[in-house]
Amino acid sequence: xxxxxxxxxxxxxxxxxxxAISHILMLRAGYVRQLASGLYIYLPLGWRVLNRINKIIxxxxxxxxxxxxxMPVLHPAEIWQQTGRWSEIGEEMFRLRDRTNRDMCLGxxxxxxxxxxxxxxxxxxxxxxxxxxxxxxxxxxxxxPKSGILRTREFLMKDCYSxxxxxxxxxxxxxxxxxxxxxxxxxxxLNFYQVESDPGMMGGSTAHEFMAPSLxxxxxxxxxxxxxxxxxREVEKGDKCPKCNEPLKAEKAxxxxxIFKLGTKYTIALKAVYLDExxxxxxxxxxxxGIGPARIAASAVEQSHDRDGIIWxxxxxxxxxxxxxxxxxxxxxxxxxxxxxGVLKSRGVDALIDDRDVSPxxxxxxxxxxxxxxxxxVGEKNIKDGFVELKYRKTKEVEKVRPEEAVxxxxxxx
RNA sequence: CGGGGCGUAGCGCAGCCUGGCUAGCGCACCUGCCUUGGGAGCAGGGGGUCGGAGGUUCGAAUCCUCUCGCCCCGACCA
Numbered sequence: 001x002x003x004x005x006x007x008x009x010x011x012x013x014x015x016x017x018x019x020a021i022s023h024i025l026m027l028r029a030g031y032v033r034q035l036a037s038g039l040y041i042y043l044p045l046g047w048r049v050l051n052r053i054n055k056i057i058x059x060x061x062x063x064x065x066x067x068x069x070x071m072p073v074l075h076p077a078e079i080w081q082q083t084g085r086w087s088e089i090g091e092e093m094f095r096l097r098d099r100t101n102r103d104m105c106l107g108x109x110x111x112x113x114x115x116x117x118x119x120x121x122x123x124x125x126x127x128x129x130x131x132x133x134x135x136x137x138x139x140x141x142x143x144x145p146k147s148g149i150l151r152t153r154e155f156l157m158k159d160c161y162s163x164x165x166x167x168x169x170x171x172x173x174x175x176x177x178x179x180x181x182x183x184x185x186x187x188x189x190l191n192f193y194q195v196e197s198d199p200g201m202m203g204g205s206t207a208h209e210f211m212a213p214s215l216x217x218x219x220x221x222x223x224x225x226x227x228x229x230x231x232x233r234e235v236e237k238g239d240k241c242p243k244c245n246e247p248l249k250a251e252k253a254x255x256x257x258x259i260f261k262l263g264t265k266y267t268i269a270l271k272a273v274y275l276d277e278x279x280x281x282x283x284x285x286x287x288x289x290g291i292g293p294a295r296i297a298a299s300a301v302e303q304s305h306d307r308d309g310i311i312w313x314x315x316x317x318x319x320x321x322x323x324x325x326x327x328x329x330x331x332x333x334x335x336x337x338x339x340x341x342g343v344l345k346s347r348g349v350d351a352l353i354d355d356r357d358v359s360p361x362x363x364x365x366x367x368x369x370x371x372x373x374x375x376x377x378v379g380e381k382n383i384k385d386g387f388v389e390l391k392y393r394k395t396k397e398v399e400k401v402r403p404e405e406a407v408x409x410x411x412x413x414x
Numbered sequence: 415c416g417g418g419g420c421g422u423a424g425c426g427c428a429g430c431c432u433g434g435c436u437a438g439c440g441c442a443c444c445u446g447c448c449u450u451g452g453g454a455g456c457a458g459g460g461g462g463u464c465g466g467a468g469g470u471u472c473g474a475a476u477c478c479u480c481u482c483g484c485c486c487c488g489a490c491c492a
Contacts, residue, residue, distance in 0.1 A: 012441060012453065013426045017485050037484065089492065091415090109492055143415065143490055151491085202492055218491090327450055361452040368452090379451060 001319070003354040006044055009033075010366050020216040022301035023148025025310050029369045031318075038145025038153035045370065046297075048318035050156065053293045054135050056187050056315065057158050060180045066131040066160055071113050073137050077103035079112045083269040094139050106139040111202075111266050111288060114161045118284060119272035125165045128274060128284065129173060133160030135293070147216055149294045150254065156294060162287040163267075165274060170261055170285045174206070177289045181210055181257055188296050189313025191303055192256065195221050195230040202288070204262040210291075211253035212299035219255055222248040254302070256295045262286040304394075310371030311394050314413070320344075321410055322372040323353040326360045326379040336388065337378045340403055347411045368393065374413075376406050 008030040017034075018024040026032045031046035042050060058068065077095075080086035086105075094106040107113065114132060122128065135158045142153050149155075162173040178194070185192045190212050197209040209232060211221050220233035224241035233250060241248050264283040267273065272284045297316065304311045314320070321344065325337040337353060344351040352372060354363045360379075367375050377389040382400065390406045391398045401409070 009424090010453095011425060015425065016420080016427090019486070034484090085492075090490095092491075111492085140491080144486095144488090146486080200492070329450075359450060359452090359454060361450090361454075364452045366453080377451080381451080 001044075001352050003352060004356045006352075008043070008045060008366075008370070010369055018148065020147040020150065020298075020302070021305060022150070022216060022298040025301055025305055025369070025371075026148060026298070029310055029371065032149060034148075038142055038151070040149050040152060045318040049297050049312070049316055050293050052316045052318075053188060053296050054156075054158070057135070057184055057291060057293065060184045060187070061133050061158070061160060064131075064176045064180050066133050068134065069132050070134050071107070071110050071117075071136060073107050073139065075105050075107050075113060077105060079116050079270070080105060083112055083115075083266055085112070092141050092143070094141050107136075108138055108140045109157075109290075110134070110136070110159055111161070111262070111286075112270070115266040115270045115272050115286070118163050118267070119270050122163065122272065122274050122284060125274055125276050129162060129164045129169050131160060131162040131173060133158060133289075146218075148298065150216060150298050151218070152294070155292060158291040158293065160289040162289070163272075164285045164287075165276065165282065166285055167263075170263075170287050174259060174261055174287050177259055177287070178208065181259065181289070181291070184291065185210060185212075185256065185296070188300065188316050189304070190256070190296065190299055192299075193221060193223065193230050193253065195232050196235060197232045197258065198235050199260055202260050202262065204260050204265060206261040208259050209255050210257035212256045212295075212303065213251050213253045214299055214302035215252050216298070216302050217252040217254040219253050220250050221253045222250050224248055254295055254299045255292075256299055257289075257291040259289045260287065262288055305371070308365075309369035312371045312373055314373045317371070317373050318350075319352040319372045320350045320414055321352070321374040321376060322367050322370070323351055324360075324363050324367055324375055324377045325353065325355055326363070326377065328355070328357045330380050332383050333378050333380055336383050336403060340376060340378065340388070340407065343407050344410065347407065347414070349407075349410050349414050374410060 010030045011028045014024040014028055018027050030043055032043060033041045035041055077086055093108055096104050098104055135156060137154060138157045139154050142151060145151050145153055164170045164173055193211045195209050195211055197207045199207040221230060222233055222236050223230045224246050226246040227241060227244040229241050229243045239248055264285060267283040267286055273281050274284055276282050300313055300316060301310050323337050323341055325333060327333045341351055341353045371393060373393050375391040375393060377391060382388060386402060387400045388403050388406055389398050390401050
């Protein structure tokens with residue numbers, strides 16, 4: 001992609017309303033813009049990051065046999081009334097009426113809808129297990145949206161729901177998803193912990209949260225260095241580890257995912273049942289598994305940046321490499337840059353070429369701010385001797401190499 | 415929802431307390447020249463009516479009332 005033709009509105013100074021580091025950097029580097037409190041527009045770079053995260057999520061979900069579907073954002077009230085949540089949930093649910101005056105709401109989660117689907121389509125134990133997921137918009141009228149894209153009123157969520165005939169099946173599904181989540185966060189380049197959590201209003205017995213340590217986090221987790229015990233501060237009130245009695249240490253963290261054993265709370269309410277081997281009717285046993293892609297992105301920025309800007313993990317960066325054409329008025333420089341750009345593209349390496357007619361300083365500053373992991377600097381002096389510079393954003397380490405060598409190295413990584 | 419803070423040009427800010435010239439600065443933007451390895455320089459130029467409404471006053475960005483919006487802390491977080 002060409003910088004000169006792409007909407008990448010970088011800011012020299014941070015807007016006053018931003019406080020969290022990820023918020024400041026994503027605003028300054030031109031990834032997002034705020035429409036209103038808790039509502040964000042993803043610009044080209046931001047949307048690319050989100051899509052790369054979603055791709056990783058899909059690959060891992062598909063790998064354990066989950067099936068992608070898509071459910072509506074607009075829901076009829078009746079289904080929510082059947083589970084009781086229409087009245088249990090307060091102002092956090094956006095409610096509205098359609099033209100026939102029918103009560104509707106905007107989906108803040110999809111247990112009701114997916115269970116409705118299961119109730120219609122699953123008849124027999126032979127139909128189980130099933131596991132369906134979507135990456136869909138959720139709407140919650142948050143009391144206090146905050147920290148940029150960390151806590152918004154409209155956000156993307158990967159939500160997955162498993163259906164089993166019994167607890168043993170649920171246990172197996174739960175385990176599979178737990179493991180897939182570990183792979184997802186690892187692939188996204190995050191530091192994270194899995195902690196025990198309170199199922200709360202979701203109902204059910206067991207729940208775990210996935211937490212990315214960061215000062216911008218709203219949650220506090222407690223950890224035991226000795227035995228590895230970890231929990232959300234909300235459930236663990238003491239200072240000593242309940243497993244080995246060692247002192248616990250506390251850390252701020254961002255919740256980047258959660259998994260719940262829901263049991264039969266929703267399936268009983270919505271009559272999602274099946275016939276077992278004996279022809280006996282039983283409620284389906286459910287689990288649900290959520291991930292917030294935007295929170296993964298924000299956590300990555302919180303965990304990986306320096307004074308100059310973002311340092312993206314290679315797996316979720318908006319591009320693999322940025323070509324910095326230093327002297328737009330020198331044909332050798334221009335030709336070498338363009339040829340590199342063409343070759344990289346043809347080899348499947350995602351490249352952004354900074355072809356703007358601005359001073360070198362601006363390009364260096366913007367490149368560091370945007371945080372693409374690799375930079376190829378094409379300058380007048382080096383190109384005369386047939387060299388370009390391959391620069392690693394994270395360490396700022398620079399290597400003088402032949403263009404072919406730069407291509408080779410990036411192709412290998414890719 | 416309780417507490418606090420802030421709304422002046424695209425961004426960052428000054429001016430407000432102690433009302434008074436055509437509302438100012440830096441960056442960004444436009445034109446020209448020049449320049450090209452870490453947010454270059456010179457010259458010229460465009461853009462705001464001070465979040466909104468009402469009030470006080472000869473006169474309001476500035477004082478008063480109401481209102482809208484945004485941020486932070488807390489509560490909440492399915």
